[in-house]
Amino acid sequence: MYENNVLLECGTVREFPADILRDFLLDCQVRNFSPRTIQGYKSHIKYFLSRYPVQVSPEDLKEFLVHIRDENKYAASTVENYFSSLSCFFDYLEWEGIIPENIIPKFRKRYLRYYKDPLPEERQLISLEQMRDLIDSAEDLLTKAIFLVFAKTGIRRQELIDLDRSDVYPKQNMIILKNHHFKRSNRTVFYDDECAYYLNKWIKWRYNHHVRKPALFIGINGRRICRDTIFDYTTRHAEKLGFHDPSGRLEEKFTPRCFRHFFTTWMIRSGCPREFVQELRGDSRKEAIDIYHHIKE
Known part of the structure; x- marks a missing residue:
């Protein structure tokens, strides 16, 4: 065959x-x-x-x-x-x-000795100050808007890639995610005023430059931004700030997935009830939020 x-x-x-x-x-x-x-x-x-x-x-x-x-x-x-x-x-x-x-x-x-045992490495968690430095280090509007959406909503990389302009509701500071992400139980996410400011600036830039593509975030080729580009944006800025080591262990790297880890951890540390965080994350399984049970304020 x-x-x-x-x-x-x-x-x-x-x-x-x-x-x-x-x-x-x-x-x-x-x-x-x-x-x-x-x-x-x-x-x-x-x-x-x-x-x-x-x-x-x-x-x-x-x-x-x-x-x-x-x-x-x-x-x-x-x-x-x-x-x-x-x-x-x-x-x-x-x-x-x-x-x-x-x-x-x-x-x-x-x-593979970690086949049945928990993996010995943990994903890196950066401080609030480091996240501020990371966002401020983004000199272009596209990268800053992406970093803010990640940090303020906790959505996954593919969920961000799949966003269209029509999925954003600026008056409500709200995004409706695509319904084909089977892991999510909740498709509605909200963002704060800082994120709204730069996201609205990005939407206005698209309008002024006559961007006709439905994709919210586009790459330099004019098409929907890809996973590798987002990974490159994230790791390149984090490496310049000293909290991403490309050859280091998992806890020494800062990748797009670390934004979701940051969002969850700091929401819990700020006192947000676990069930609210679970709803904001869109977890479809209870166990996804249970890995954060050890976090103290």
């Missing part, structure tokens, strides 16, 4: 059978996985299949683990995400009869 992998002249990089990846992603869509999850699976599996065959061996997996963990210096959580994606992919291949067995779970249990 699928063509075999072919070695390229450049070395170990392989052409992979695109049909398999396409069919797997369609299967994920049928199973009602979120767009963000599917995009993550696509990125991880495409990278893996560019180096190794579908009929993977334990030796291939060992080599890949060393490559992403020791050579690329990926954080433990990133390594776990890669192998979680691979496990789902090879489970699909087993289901379709393409391979006899999915060996990823056994491999994870033996070689």
Whole structure:
């Protein structure tokens, strides 16, 4: 059904059978996985299949683990995400009869010591003063507006990317998020006057520059801003301020996800009831907010 992998002249990089990846992603869509999850699976599996065959061996997996963990210096959580994606992919291949067995779970249990234990790293939490410095460091209007929306609403990166101009209600200081983010229980978020000031300035800039695209935030190419661009904006500014180390541990990095961690922690520390924070975060599961049970004022 699928063509075999072919070695390229450049070395170990392989052409992979695109049909398999396409069919797997369609299967994920049928199973009602979120767009963000599917995009993550696509990125991880495409990278893996560019180096190794579908009929993977334990030796291939060992080599890949060393490559992403020791050579690329990926954080433990990133390594776990890669192998979680691979496990789902090879489970699909087993289901379709393409391979006899999915060996990823056994491999994870033996070689990933944090497979069943809590990950030893925690996401970085910056202070209120550091967040102020980060927002102030954004010299262009687009970056400042993005940072403020992240910090003042706690929305996820993909939720911000998917925002259209029509989703923003300036008179109510309100945003209605798209309904295809399956993790959310609440699509309405509110923002304060500081965020409103810069968000309204950005909307006015769009109008004055005749931006016709529906996307609220656009990149330099004129299209909807992408995940990598937001990651670059965030880490570049945080690194200049000294609280992002690209080669450091998870708690030494500041990525877009840290905005949500910041929002939740400081809301709880300010005395906001947990059920209100859960509603503002849009958590669909109680456990998502339970990881913050230790926070004291």
